[in-house]
Amino acid sequence: MNVYHDLTPGAPRAAVALGCFDGLHLGHRRVIRAACAPGLTPSVLTFADPLEELGGKSGGQLVTKRQKLHLLEQMGVQQVYSLRFAAIRTMSPEQFVDEVLVRVCHAWKVCCGFNFTFGYKGAGTPETLQALCEERGIGCEIVPAVEVDGETVSSTRIRALVQQGDVAAAERLLGRPFGYDFEIVRGRQLGRTMGTPTINQVFTEGFVLPRFGVYASLVSLNDGDYYGVTNVGVKPTVGADAPLSETWIPEYHGEELYGENIRVDLIDFIRPEKKFSGIEELQNNILQNAETAKKIISAYLQKEMPVV
Ligand SMILES: Cc1cc2nc3c(=O)[nH]c(=O)nc-3n(C[C@H](O)[C@H](O)[C@H](O)COP(=O)(O)O)c2cc1C
Numbered sequence: 190m191n192v193y194h195d196l197t198p199g200a201p202r203a204a205v206a207l208g209c210f211d212g213l214h215l216g217h218r219r220v221i222r223a224a225c226a227p228g229l230t231p232s233v234l235t236f237a238d239p240l241e242e243l244g245g246k247s248g249g250q251l252v253t254k255r256q257k258l259h260l261l262e263q264m265g266v267q268q269v270y271s272l273r274f275a276a277i278r279t280m281s282p283e284q285f286v287d288e289v290l291v292r293v294c295h296a297w298k299v300c301c302g303f304n305f306t307f308g309y310k311g312a313g314t315p316e317t318l319q320a321l322c323e324e325r326g327i328g329c330e331i332v333p334a335v336e337v338d339g340e341t342v343s344s345t346r347i348r349a350l351v352q353q354g355d356v357a358a359a360e361r362l363l364g365r366p367f368g369y370d371f372e373i374v375r376g377r378q379l380g381r382t383m384g385t386p387t388i389n390q391v392f393t394e395g396f397v398l399p400r401f402g403v404y405a406s407l408v409s410l411n412d413g414d415y416y417g418v419t420n421v422g423v424k425p426t427v428g429a430d431a432p433l434s435e436t437w438i439p440e441y442h443g444e445e446l447y448g449e450n451i452r453v454d455l456i457d458f459i460r461p462e463k464k465f466s467g468i469e470e471l472q473n474n475i476l477q478n479a480e481t482a483k484k485i486i487s488a489y490l491q492k493e494m495p496v497v
Pocket residue numbers: 376377378379380381385387389403418419420423424425426427428435436437461462463464465471475478
């Protein structure tokens with residue numbers, strides 16, 4: 190998959206999906222699937238800016254950059270234009286179509302969702318895009334709203350669920366579990382003296398913060414997936430400088446994982462984070478939480494996954 194960060198002309202005949210695509214949820218995937226058209230190079234045009242700078246309040250990204258590119262590649266996308274919004278911000282809808290979609294992307298087809306806006310001050314709507322494409326002989330597919338439980342799927346809705354700790358509901362909208370693949374960093378190494386060594390990951394600035402608490406998790410390691418028990422928070426019993434994700438993987442006894450990017454998916458919320466009276470009480474709780482996590486994950490793995 191080629192990733193362009195500027196307006197470098199790409200493959201000769203492209204089908205281009207347009208949008209921010211934070212989270213790559215079920216709605217986004219429908220739009221991207223429309224760009225996986227026979228005979229055309231499946232392409233995505235998206236933005237690399239922090240979400241707040243693209244307008245809206247955000248509350249944080251739902252996928253890391255690495256994860257987003259990995260998911261796009263898995264979907265069969267061959268070209269990604271990850272642009273700075275400033276590069277196109279002042280273009281009129283016509284200019285955007287002519288200078289970006291036609292001249293740079295060589296678009297033969299463009300795809301967007303029902304609520305897509307583009308061009309200076311968001312003047313262009315899906316109907317504008319359709320009309321401009323028609324005039325230029327370019328195909329245009331506007332994907333209707335994808336809904337779950339009678340409500341439109343959106344990144345905003347998923348962020349709110351993650352912030353409430355309802356990762357199981359977030360998963361139904363994402364079509365895959367909510368997770369992250371931050372680098373493993375060193376902790377104070379207290380966990381190993383407690384018999385519960387953890388992999389520690391720091392939430393990067395701009396990433397959504399899940400509700401603080403303990404989750405049953407699935408951890409993807411080189412030799413397969415393991416169940417984990419993850420604490421997200423600032424561990425008030427011993428203290429932390431910044432919000433962390435700490436995962437104990439009870440059945441992993443392999444090499445150190447420092448420096449690696451490991452994917453941890455949060456499957457279900459177990460309990461809120463709390464301040465314990467001492468290490469022993471904390472330790473007992475962690476052991477109980479691990480038992481709960483094991484049951485949750487084994488039931489989860491037996492469930493049939495919907496095909497998305
Ligand atoms: C499953 C799990 C649950 C935890 N729950 C809490 C908690 O509720 N409150 C808290 O202060 N710390 C909690 N912790 C964090 C521990 O305090 C921390 O993992 C331990 O002190 C080791 O820290 P270290 O990795 O910096 O050595 C939890 C850790 C795990 C793995």
